[in-house]
Amino acid sequence: xxxxxxxxxxxxxxxxxxxxxxxxxxxxxxxxxxxxxxxxxxxxxxxxxxxxxxxxxxxxxxxxxxxxxxxxxxxxxxxxxxxxxxxxxxxxxxxxxxxxxxxxxxxxxxxxxxxxxxxxxxxxxxxxxxxxxxxxxxxxxxxxxxxxxxxxxxxxxxxxxxxxx
Numbered sequence: 628x629x630x631x632x633x634x635x636x637x638x639x640x641x642x643x644x645x646x647x648x649x650x651x652x653x654x655x656x657x658x659x660x661x662x663x664x665x666x667x668x669x670x671x672x673x674x675x676x677x678x679x680x681x682x683x684x685x686x687x688x689x690x691x692x693x694x695x696x697x698x699x700x701x702x703x704x705x706x707x708x709x710x711x712x713x714x715x716x717x718x719x720x721x722x723x724x725x726x727x728x729x730x731x732x733x734x735x736x737x738x739x740x741x742x743x744x745x746x747x748x749x750x751x752x753x754x755x756x757x758x759x760x761x762x763x764x765x766x767x768x769x770x771x772x773x774x775x776x777x778x779x780x781x782x783x784x785x786x787x788x789x790x791x792x
Contacts, residue, residue, distance in 0.1 A: 628768045631725040632718070632742070632778065633674055636735045638662040638693070638786065639757040640686040650707065654689045661758045661786035662693035668789055669694065672782065674762055678723025682706035687729045690758075696727070706730045711738040721770040739763075741775045747783040758786035 639658035654662065669675065679700040681691045684707050691700045705717050708731050715738070718728065730738075736755030742763055746752055751759065763778030 628766075629724075630765045630767055630770060630773075631674075631781070632763045632765065633669070633676055633725065633727040633760060634735060634739050634742075634763070635665070635690070635727065635729045635760045636732055636755055636757055637682070637684070637687045637690045637729060638665070650684050652684070652686050654686055654693070657790075658686070658690070658757065659693055660790050662690045663695070664786055664789035665690075665758055665760060665784075666694035666696060668784060669696065669760075672762075674725070674782070676723060676725045676727035678721055678725070679727040679729070680706060680717055680721065681727075681729045682709070682731060684731070687731070691727075691729055698727070709734045711741050714738045715773065718773060719771045726770070742773075742778040743780050744776050744778060745780065747780045749783045749785075751785050752783055756785055756787075760784050 638661040639655045640652045641655045676698050679698050681687050681700045681702050683702040683704050739761045762782040764781050765777050
């Protein structure tokens with residue numbers, strides 16, 4: 628049996644209001660377009676999660692909403708600026724066969740790198756820009772069996788490949 632993990636960094640967020648707490652920053656127009664394009668791409672590639680684990684920050688919530696996927700999200704503060712170890716603990720409790728996890732850098736990029744057997748050759752993988760999405764397959768029966776370097780890379784994309792910027 629296998630499990631599939633879709634790791635996504637939130638789409639581009641706004642820094643326009645310096646008085647706004649980091650947790651409350653919304654998406655920019657570009658971020659909104661990118662999130663919609665990522666949802667369209669996920670449907671076209673048939674990367675459909677049956678569980679979504681999403682940071683409870685405004686920008687990750689907005690990213691998830693604009694993906695327009697037919698799955699309910701579980702919003703959790705445990706993924707807000709989580710480090711890779713915390714992300715793994717959240718994932719180990721997952722029940723879905725295909726799990727979407729939306730988080731923040733640097734944790735999401737470090738977690739992506741730690742989970743991949745062999746990182747993709749994509750020039751933007753190490754940067755993991757906003758909206759970057761990695762799809763990994765694991766030969767495990769349950770998420771509590773996951774460990775580093777176990778994921779086979781199936782796909783990696785950035786929003787710039789899907790939109791005009």
